[in-house]
Amino acid sequence: MSEIVREGYQEIAGAFDEWKGRIIDDPRQEWRIDLERRLPDGARVLELGCGSGEDARALAQRFRVTGVDISSAQLALAHGVDVIEADFTQLELPDASYDAVVSFYALNHVPREQLPPLLSRIARWLAPGGWFMAAFGVGDTEAWVGDWLDTTMFFSSWPRETNSRIVAEAGLSIVRDEVVRFREPEGEVEFQWILARA
Numbered sequence: 001m002s003e004i005v006r007e008g009y010q011e012i013a014g015a016f017d018e019w020k021g022r023i024i025d026d027p028r029q030e031w032r033i034d035l036e037r038r039l040p041d042g043a044r045v046l047e048l049g050c051g052s053g054e055d056a057r058a059l060a061q062r063f064r065v066t067g068v069d070i071s072s073a074q075l076a077l078a079h080g081v082d083v084i085e086a087d088f089t090q091l092e093l094p095d096a097s098y099d100a101v102v103s104f105y106a107l108n109h110v111p112r113e114q115l116p117p118l119l120s121r122i123a124r125w126l127a128p129g130g131w132f133m134a135a136f137g138v139g140d141t142e143a144w145v146g147d148w149l150d151t152t153m154f155f156s157s158w159p160r161e162t163n164s165r166i167v168a169e170a171g172l173s174i175v176r177d178e179v180v181r182f183r184e185p186e187g188e189v190e191f192q193w194i195l196a197r198a
Helices: 002-020 028-038 054-059 112-125 160-169
Strands: 044-048 064-069 082-085 098-103 126-137 141-148 151-157 173-184 187-197
Touching (some): 028 054, 028 126, 054 064, 126 151, 160 173
Parallel strands (some): 044 064, 044 098, 064 082
């Protein structure tokens, strides 16, 4: 499924940013600012699925940020950001190497059975007291492949209760856990935002 995601974003890299700019009431900035307030200057931050680097650039004003994305076309737009081109579900990093790990709307591209082991690795990557923040899909969707923004894309997600449980089972203590509704260009959507601490 990672190849579907990679090829999809290779095709729509520029168009995706234009589409994203038409989202109404996206909560990502509010949640990002909440995280920023909890981190000291110079904190090491890893963003999984950084795309063109919009959030990474904002975070890099105070922190040492590394972005990871599977699409070279997306990363080509991530000017001014340290990046790794990789499938983050296969990424191996040293234990306690980051003070925060974040993911804005990328985890719903991960096959849902891969989320628990990924969350366990994230927990290991975090220094003691480090922060994890991410948006999760909330549909009970094992695997969906179809047309999305004029390309083929893959989505997968667990219901809210399962998301909360697998984050806790990874050894992360949940501080905030909210389902937020907002409007994408095609209509209303819901995502579950979780902020947790190692």
